[in-house]
Amino acid sequence: SQKIEQNSEALNIQEGKTATLTCNYTNYSPAYLQWYRQDPGRGPVFLLLIRENEKEKRKERLKVTFDTTLKQSLFHITASQPADSATYLCALDPLENQGGKLIFGQGTELSVKP
């Protein structure tokens, strides 16, 4: 069956460290994968999109990797800050899906302690 999975347990790290979140998928061949941040009671905020032919994408303190062999994306936040505390969602658009519909993982809650 098709699945997209993120770390189900909350990730607690110390301020200044690098947070690494994982997104694994099975039985999809996504054209690209997107990462979002969601704060409680708010809509998801787009962070980064990485395509199947890209290995890595960066934006300020954020870095995303995409390994289509492992069927995995890693999301890194370097020099983390308490303001980075939120739930992070990965979402993919399967190649076979012509309509641009996103399939979401369940999200990983990140807590950065001062």
Added chain:
Amino acid sequence: SAVISQKPSRDICQRGTSLTIQCQVDSQVTMMFWYRQQPGQSLTLIATANQGSEATYESGFVIDKFPISRPNLTFSTLTVSNMSPEDSSIYLCSARVGGTDTQYFGPGTRLTVL
């Protein structure tokens, strides 16, 4: 990018009534979607709002329960009909900007059905 607004931001409704949620995008977009996020869960796609034609619903969602309109390229409505407590969720509007694969989300409408 696209800025998406939704109205109302939250509502408390009685069982058996209906609520219409409005979604406005600040620019013309190619595709608009409606998602539901139940408490503690990730996002689930309800339907794709098609301009000038009937919406395309995902498995488990039907037009009689969730009628959708999209009269132009920047506006859509979702109605939650004959509500029950199980419909208590956050309802999110999303739009895909033409020429990109990025999807943006509105702030959500938090619905509580008593």
